[in-house]
Amino acid sequence: MRKMIKNVLLVVVGICLFVLPACITVEMNGTESASNPTTVVLNGNGQAQSADATQEPTLDGRVLPTDPEYIEGEVEDTDSSKFATERRVVSGDSYRSNFFERPFTSQSMDYLPAIDILYGYISTDDNFFIYTIILAGVDYTTNTLLGSYGVEMDIDADGRGDYSIWVKDPVSTAWTSENVRIFKDTNNDVGGKDKYISDAPSSGNGYDQELPNTNAEAAFARVVPDYPTIVQVAVHRALVENPVEFLWGVWADNGLQNPGQFDYDDHYTYKDAGSPISGNQYYPLDAVHSCDNTCRRTYGFYPDYRIPNMCWSGGPVLTPTPGLSIFYFPLIFPVPEQPIVK
Numbered sequence: 101m102r103k104m105i106k107n108v109l110l111v112v113v114g115i116c117l118f119v120l121p122a123c124i125t126v127e128m129n130g131t132e133s134a135s136n137p138t139t140v141v142l143n144g145n146g147q148a149q150s151a152d153a154t155q156e157p158t159l160d161g162r163v164l165p166t167d168p169e170y171i172e173g174e175v176e177d178t179d180s181s182k183f184a185t186e187r188r189v190v191s192g193d194s195y196r197s198n199f200f201e202r203p204f205t206s207q208s209m210d211y212l213p214a215i216d217i218l219y220g221y222i223s224t225d226d227n228f229f230i231y232t233i234i235l236a237g238v239d240y241t242t243n244t245l246l247g248s249y250g251v252e253m254d255i256d257a258d259g260r261g262d263y264s265i266w267v268k269d270p271v272s273t274a275w276t277s278e279n280v281r282i283f284k285d286t287n288n289d290v291g292g293k294d295k296y297i298s299d300a301p302s303s304g305n306g307y308d309q310e311l312p313n314t315n316a317e318a319a320f321a322r323v324v325p326d327y328p329t330i331v332q333v334a335v336h337r338a339l340v341e342n343p344v345e346f347l348w349g350v351w352a353d354n355g356l357q358n359p360g361q362f363d364y365d366d367h368y369t370y371k372d373a374g375s376p377i378s379g380n381q382y383y384p385l386d387a388v389h390s391c392d393n394t395c396r397r398t399y400g401f402y403p404d405y406r407i408p409n410m411c412w413s414g415g416p417v418l419t420p421t422p423g424l425s426i427f428y429f430p431l432i433f434p435v436p437e438q439p440i441v442k
Contacts, residue, residue, distance in 0.1 A: 161316050164275045165334035168223030168230050175349065175394045175411060177217040180204075180376075181236050184211035188378040195370050195388070196298040198291075198363045198409055199395060202376050203236075203352070206389040209376070212354060213237025214245050214329075217392045220350035222399060228320075228334040229253075233350045235329045245270050245323065247354030247390070249331045252362075254396060255343040259408025260291040264307050264351075264359050265335045267321035275320040275334070282319050282339060283307035283359040292366035295408040302366040307359035311339065345400035347410055355390035364388050 178192030178201045187209035192201030203216035216236035223230045231251045239246035250266035268279040286309050292299030313319055317336040324330040337343075361367040365388075374386030395411035406412050 162277075162318055163227050163316070163336075165228040165230055165320055165332075166225045168225070168232070171221045171223055173222040173348070173397045173399055175220045175397050177201075177219065177392065177394045179218055179236065180211065180216045180392075181213060184213075186378070187211070187384070189376045193376050195365055195373055195375065197296070198298075198365050198393075200364070200388070200391050200393045202355075202385055202389055203392045204376055204385055204389060206355070206374070206385050206387070209384045212239070212247075212390055214239045215247055215352045215354050215390055215392050217350060217352050217394060220251075220394050220397075222348055222397070227336055229337060229340070229348075230332060230334040231348065231350055232324075232330060232332050233352065235331070235352060238328055243328075245328070245331055247352055248357045249321075249333065250351045250353075251333055251335075252349050252351065252393075252396070253335075253340055253343070254347040254407075254409070255341055257345060257347055257398075257401070257403075257407055258288075259295040259410070260288060261285060261307070261362060261409075262290075263335075263340045264362065265319050265333055266351075266359070267331065267333055268357075270321050270323050270331050272321075273323050273325040275322050277313050277318050277320050280313055280319045280321050280333070282311040282313055282335065284309045284311055285362075290362050291408065292363065298365040298370065300366055300369040300372075304366065305360055306362035306367075343400075345398075347396040347398055347407065349394045349396035349409065351391070351393045353391040356388065364391075 178189065180189050180192070180201060180203050183189060187204065189201050189204075193199065203212045204210060205212065213236040217233060218236055219232075219234040221232040223232070233249055235245065238244055246269055248266045248268050249270065250264055252261040253263045253265075254260060255262045262285055264283045266281050266283075268281075270279070272278070285307050287305070289304035290306050292302045292304060317338040319333070319335040319339060321331065321333045324332060356364060364373070368387045371382050372386060373382070373388035374384055375382040376385055377383060396407075396409045397411055398407075403410075
């Protein structure tokens with residue numbers, strides 16, 4: 101039904117830029133050395149600041165992303181709100197294969213709509229790859245998107261993420277580089293020894309290098325104006341080596357938020373991570389909680405073979421229909437009311 105309604109409500113939306121950049125700062129957890137990547141953490145009491153508290157980003161010599169005109173790729177994710185009142189999921193989580201459907205808190209299994217991904221899209225302009233993430237709702241307490249939202253890019257199509265780009269607690273409806281961070285895996289250990297399956301416990305360092313985001317070629321993010329449950333992350337092509345063919349997948353994370361421990365399934369055993377599936381022996385969620393990711397879509401090529409982490413149905417990847425107008429921002433994605441938990 102959602103797909104039918106979505107197709108009926110396709111519109112071309114012109115997005116205006118408002119000057120509401122974010123000023124939430126990011127603290128480093130531990131040492132700042134590249135060999136020990138750090139968790140992105142909130143300031144103070146852990147509450148997101150309001151948009152009124154934001155400041156204008158410095159844009160000296162930097163090119164901003166444009167409003168995307170077309171969707172060039174789409175990935176759909178499991179909607180966990182359907183079973184939120186039962187504190188469980190029934191599909192979408194395959195922990196040992198690095199597919200997470202875990203928009204619930206640890207142990208108590210409280211549903212987090214701001215971490216529940218419904219759709220991800222890729223668009224481009226002359227300078228940027230632009231990723232759109234549609235969430236099921238906002239945080240119940242702050243009425244904002246509370247967490248880290250990002251994308252992994254596998255630029256050599258080997259099944260291992262090479263770059264991850266994140267925005268923390270986005271509130272600005274204008275493109276801003278505040279709280280946007282870019283990480284790179286310099287030693288190809290994202291995914292562990294066996295990139296198809298969990299290797300936990302692993303001692304790899306994941307995305308081990310943080311790249312500066314203050315140069316002319318930068319990454320930006322924003323909350324789409326008038327759509328508080330939709331966040332966009334844009335990364336300059338030059339920052340990620342100007343790939344022509346690659347895989348991409350989107351993330352929402354308000355749990356570990358640690359690029360240095362990617363992939364999570366290689367650092368935490370299934371038992372330690374817990375499970376969101378109520379019939380599973382490791383239910384409820386434990387160490388790996390409050391996160392959601394999608395499988396990865398291909399961009400620029402359409403293989404007839406399986407790549408780890410790729411969206412795969414057993415056949416060749418179909419070429420997308422060109423010229424699909426952006427955006428899918430229909431009113432079928434309202435901010436949900438908090439479910440009554442039994």
